[in-house]
Amino acid sequence: MRTQRRCLVLAGCATLLALPSAALSKKHHRLGVLSIDDNPVDPIWIEFLLEMARLGLTEGYDFTVVPSFVGRDGKTAEDAAQELVAHKVDAIYVSGGTGVVKAAMKATSTIPIVMLTSADPVRDGLVASLRRPDGNVTGNAVLAPELLAKRLQFLVEITRRPRKVAFLTTASSPIATRPEMRAALDAKAKSMDTSAQVFPIASIDELDSVIQEISRSGLPLMADSTALFYINVKRLGELVVQNRVPAIGDGRRYAEAGFLVAYGLDYHDLARRCARFIAKIFQGADPGKLPVELANKFDLVLNLRTATRLGIGVPKNFISGATAIIR
Numbered sequence: 001m002r003t004q005r006r007c008l009v010l011a012g013c014a015t016l017l018a019l020p021s022a023a024l025s026k027k028h029h030r031l032g033v034l035s036i037d038d039n040p041v042d043p044i045w046i047e048f049l050l051e052m053a054r055l056g057l058t059e060g061y062d063f064t065v066v067p068s069f070v071g072r073d074g075k076t077a078e079d080a081a082q083e084l085v086a087h088k089v090d091a092i093y094v095s096g097g098t099g100v101v102k103a104a105m106k107a108t109s110t111i112p113i114v115m116l117t118s119a120d121p122v123r124d125g126l127v128a129s130l131r132r133p134d135g136n137v138t139g140n141a142v143l144a145p146e147l148l149a150k151r152l153q154f155l156v157e158i159t160r161r162p163r164k165v166a167f168l169t170t171a172s173s174p175i176a177t178r179p180e181m182r183a184a185l186d187a188k189a190k191s192m193d194t195s196a197q198v199f200p201i202a203s204i205d206e207l208d209s210v211i212q213e214i215s216r217s218g219l220p221l222m223a224d225s226t227a228l229f230y231i232n233v234k235r236l237g238e239l240v241v242q243n244r245v246p247a248i249g250d251g252r253r254y255a256e257a258g259f260l261v262a263y264g265l266d267y268h269d270l271a272r273r274c275a276r277f278i279a280k281i282f283q284g285a286d287p288g289k290l291p292v293e294l295a296n297k298f299d300l301v302l303n304l305r306t307a308t309r310l311g312i313g314v315p316k317n318f319i320s321g322a323t324a325i326i327r
Contacts, residue, residue: 029063029282032089034080034104036096036227038069047268051275057282070096071231077103085111091281093274097227098124105137112287114277115139116270121292130292138277138290140270149188151222151263155248156192158261158318159220166214167196169224176200204232208239215243225250225264233257246310255301255326260310266297299323
């Protein structure tokens with residue numbers, strides 16, 4: 001059924017938006033997709049395909065998609081990346097964060113890799129510099145500390161300046177493993193006259209008990225931007241709603257899952273950028289000479305249904321400044 005739905009959607013994209021591809025290379029390319037999300041009608045993926053079509057590259061005609069999903073059948077990121085290399089793809093589009101990009105880099109140093117997003121690609125060793133990546137990796141990046149600070153600011157303001165907030169993350173995240181990142185979080189919280197209590201979890205099995213603990217403590221919650229939470233956002237949303245925890249997460253899907261507010265990257269814009277990177281690479285561009293682009297579009301999404309359930313009055317400036325509102 002999912003395959004049928006995917007074919008229908010993509011056939012529609014090709015029919016409506018495909019442009020003549022004579023200006024581009026006639027070679028039929030194989031595009032590897034290394035992803036943590038196997039939803040064939042995911043809006044971000046569809047946006048990527050639409051932009052490819054606008055650029056004159058139609059799936060099935062100009063290129064074939066070779067997907068490999070992390071987590072499916074117990075597949076690790078390394079397994080999924082090696083699978084794509086074995087299929088001899090011409091480029092790899094990575095949707096899954098820094099860890100998944102590193103898995104792709106471990107699998108190949110020659111196949112071009114385009115990343116949907118990364119927190120700090122220079123510090124994490126993905127590229128030599130933003131202006132000139134040098135290796136086989138390029139794509140999008142975000143200044144993670146600034147994004148985290150803005151998210152914290154929104155949570156503090158909408159929950160009427162609590163004395164403490166909960167920060168939910170994973171045991172392997174930068175906040176949990178890098179003292180300088182934790183210090184930056186503490187400093188930003190202090191500047192807002194609050195403090196942050198970090199709750200690191202090692203597996204999704206710990207999520208229920210941790211959310212219950214946060215609820216008993218009466219703390220508003222900020223969820224870190226991790227692949228684990230992204231994959232399990234529906235469950236995470238159910239838990240914050242059930243336990244009446246005012247929460248903020250990364251991007252629209254968190255608000256749609258029941259979070260009070262979401263602030264994060266405009267992933268649709270990043271997907272369009274990735275399509276443009278891929279198109280250039282298919283035309284022969286060297287990924288090491290394509291500058292990494294910093295994200296500059298963000299979504300602020302409010303869930304007024306959740307606000308009503310929690311008895312929280314949302315300030316007018318939040319409503320007027322929101323990208324989208326769930327009523």
